[in-house]
Amino acid sequence: MQQVHILMVDDHPIIIEGYQNTLMATKKDDQTLVIDTANTCDAAHILMQKAADERPYDVCFFDISLPPSADGKITSGEDLAKISREIMPRAKVIILTMFNESYRIHNIVREISPDGFLIKSDLTSSELAEAFQHILVDPPYYSSTVSNFLNKSVVNEIYVDDINRKILHLLSKGIKTRSLTEYIDLSMSAIEKRKKQLKLLFSIEDGKDESLIIEARKKGFL
Incomplete structure (x- = not known):
């Protein structure tokens, strides 16, 4: 058996x-x-x-x-x-x-x-x-x-690593950017840089965190 x-x-x-x-x-x-x-x-x-x-x-x-x-x-x-x-x-x-x-x-x-x-x-x-x-x-x-x-070859393949997923998750829970260093072992400038990359990746034109969260949710990352 x-x-x-x-x-x-x-x-x-x-x-x-x-x-x-x-x-x-x-x-x-x-x-x-x-x-x-x-x-x-x-x-x-x-x-x-x-x-x-x-x-x-x-x-x-x-x-x-x-x-x-x-x-x-x-x-x-x-x-x-x-x-x-x-x-x-x-x-x-x-x-x-x-x-x-x-x-x-x-x-x-x-x-x-x-x-x-x-x-x-x-x-x-x-x-x-x-x-x-x-x-x-x-x-x-x-x-x-x-x-x-x-x-299919995905032209705009979005790749979000573990840290970026964690940033998205924390932002979606209402954690402010200034507090993210308490949860993620990165400097504030490194976190800001990653947020900028995410906004470019998800084509966020107004630069708002709320828009980033909405787009990430739509694409199934949250």
Whole structure:
């Protein structure tokens, strides 16, 4: 028997229930699935640390939009996926998201190189089942929207690194620029420079932080 240890992270319990039911109903006869679930970054992080010490997960499903951790250090499923890569390098990482912005997709593929990348609006139960079995044996598996975006050359590819994502996240939470140095280990001039680059990147003509946040949200970076 093949025992597959799985972590599913999504802030909507009904979605997790759907995934679980699909995988259990379509698993192979020689497979036993052991599934843990989490609805927040904190809950997922605790399970991942425990698993890394005891029995690492074989497959981790991460939704991108999740309530951030209490200390603000983990802000999304993207961050959890990076942690998984560090502490459980052999675990297959599957990203599930509503975002279908080409910029966001390129960013995730570049930062994480997931073993599976599924857009929820593309997803049927049969595709989830097919993707899961495919990823166990021969990753990666990318759903049609992801494949289409990756096949197209994106002229204006926006690449936002970890620090810039953190700046956007903190600004969106109402943290003033002058206070950002308390959260990010950079000088004020370095932070200002990054904000200028972000405004150029997102074509913010009025120079306002509010406009930057609105545009970043539209493109799926928040």
